[in-house]
Amino acid sequence: MQLIQENPDLSAYLAADEVIDHTHPLVRQQAARLAGEADDSYSYARLAYAYVRDAVPHSRDTGDPRVTWRASDVLEQGTGICHAKAHALTALLRAEGIPTALCYQTFEAVHGLVAVRFHGAWHRQDPRGGEPGGRAEFSLRGERLAFAPDPALGESDHPVLYAAPHPAVLSALRAAPDRSHLLASLPAIL
DSSP, X not given: OOOEESSSOGGGXXXXXXXXXXXXXXXXXXXXXXXXHOSSHHHHHHHHHHHHHHHSOBHHHHTOOOOOOSHHHHHHHTOBOHHHHHHHHHHHHXXXXXXXXXXEEESSSEEEEEEEEETTEEEEEOTTOOSTTOOOOOOSSSOOOSOOOOGGGTOEEOOEEBSSXXXXXXXXXXXXXXXXXXXXXXXXXX
């Protein structure tokens, strides 16, 4: 699948906003800690990915009812669904100057991923981590995502790389009083 930048300006994939708040002190502190352990931008990206995948549990797996959507809130509260985890990873990567996009797959509902830009190409990553027992991995050599869509079931990959969260996803995250409401209101298509 060929990935398509929504915005041709690569600097859009480094920007901070209300959701990808990589200038927030919590995000900067975590980025600095991870950067202190990294040898280069690639190793930093792997560490940031592993941190979000492993240290921020998916709220569905833990039964946590809280809904987070802002990157700093995800890091502070230590929970989130796939979209929230993607926001947190995007913020950590952009904090260290790594262009990062938000992208999506469709299953029963829209699933959130990120794409990082290394060596002139975009590489999709899934910080969700997979269901218990399953595991996604950071990779620039072929995708190692948590889930593979089955077109026969109407599932799909979306090729568009967004600089900001898709409005339909963000609207559902912001409006949900808890995770059960959120899961019922996430868009099924973009």
